[in-house]
């Protein structure tokens with residue numbers, strides 16, 4: 001990504017913040033997965049530009065798209081599946097997993113649904129917006145993992161040219177089949193617009209935010225509430241805030257250290273210096 005130079009002073013300052021912390025927490029957003037090939041939501045390259053959230057970010061809108069814009073919906077679904085299935089962790093995910101193993105990181109609070117923190121080895125991951133690799137039964141609430149092979153088959157069905165409504169439904173059901181326990185309908189366990197966040201997870205995340213002495217705010221515009229209370233709560237409780245984001249965000253002016261770089265680029269250098 002781009003001709004970014006990692007300034008030694010930023011690395012030094014970052015290490016300084018880590019060394020003086022006994023309880024650090026990371027708060028991550030779409031930007032940490034950008035270098036894993038997953039587009040962000042906002043900005044010029046963002047998903048919401050081509051697929052407005054008023055239609056594609058909520059259940060009623062998606063139901064309308066199913067009825068009236070099925071080819072576009074099929075394209076979106078196949079693109080999302082391909083992107084998620086092909087993505088793998090980048091140095092930012094790896095560095096966070098290592099900081100948890102070796103200290104002082106205690107938890108990752110993420111708005112991402114791509115599962116990459118877990119794949120990289122992070123153990124305590126609080127997923128505020130759910131996980132696209134998990135399904136939830138709409139009847140009994142049981143949660144189950146997505147079968148990645150089935151998701152691939154669903155993706156291939158979605159790519160059929162001139163897909164019919166029946167074909168689209170079959171593909172979606174291939175990805176989100178019937179509940180193994182009660183036979184009810186399942187849906188991706190992700191939070192769409194207008195839906196509530198998982199209460200327990202949000203409570204734990206707020207507890208972490210008030211408890212930490214250092215919050216790493218990585219790759220998020222920190223604009224979407226309620227998740228965006230996390231950095232504000234941490235600041236109110238006296239934590240230091242370090243931001244890694246190539247662009248200014250709504251929290252940048254309050255950061256104690258701002259590193260204006262892509263997270264993968266910065267953490268690749270950070271990890272390199274450790275070896």
Ligand code: OAD
Nearest residue numbers: 029030031034040041042111219220221224245247262263
């Ligand atoms: P946004 O798309 O709002 O913001 C992405 C942020 O990542 C921006 O501030 C970018 O400058 C920054 N960024 C881009 N590339 C980066 C890189 N390589 N390294 C570091 N930062 C980079 O995404 P979020 O803040 O995650 O919610 O958005 C929050 C929520 O809005 C999402 O979880 C989603 C969306 O609506 C739901 O789907 C419920």
